[in-house]
Amino acid sequence: MDDEPTDLDGAERAALHDLQLGIEHLQRGYGHLVAFHHQVGRGMDRLDDAREKLREAGHDAWADVLRDDLLPAGAVDGRWTYEIVESFADGFLAPAAEFEASVREELADGRRHVTERQQQRAWRERSESDAAADTER
Helix, strand or coil, X not given: CCCCCCCCCHHHHHHHHHHHHHHHHHHHHHHHHHHHHHHHHHHHHXXXXXXXXXXXXXXXXXXXXXXXXXXXXXXXXXXXXXXXXXXXXHHHHHXXXXXXXXXXXXXXXXXXXXXXXXXXXXXXXXXXXXXXXXXXX
C-alpha cells in the first residue's frame, strides 16, 4: 500500500479527515462511557458494602432500601451501565466505524490518516529541500 492515494480531490480528502476525526472522538467518548461504567460499578459496590454494615448495625429498613430499591434499579431509566455501554458500542459506534471504513475503502483504498500522510510527505520534502539549499550555501 502506497503512502497516500493520489487521486483524491480536496473535498474527498477533507471528508475522509472529518470521518476519521469523528470516529476518533466517538472512540474517546466510548472510553469515557466505559470509565463511567467502572465508576458507577465501584460506587454500587460501596453502596452494597454499606448495606451489609447497616444491617449489621441493626438498620434493616435502610439496608432494605439499598437492597430493594437503589442497587437493582439501574443507573439510567432502569438500565445498568453495562447495558448503556453495549448499546452505544453496538448501536452507534460500530455502525459509524463500519461506515467510515467503507468510505475510506472506496475513496482511499482503505488508507487511514490521508491528510496526515500528505502533511508528513510535504514536511519531509520541505526538510530535504531546505537541507539541500543549506548545503549549497
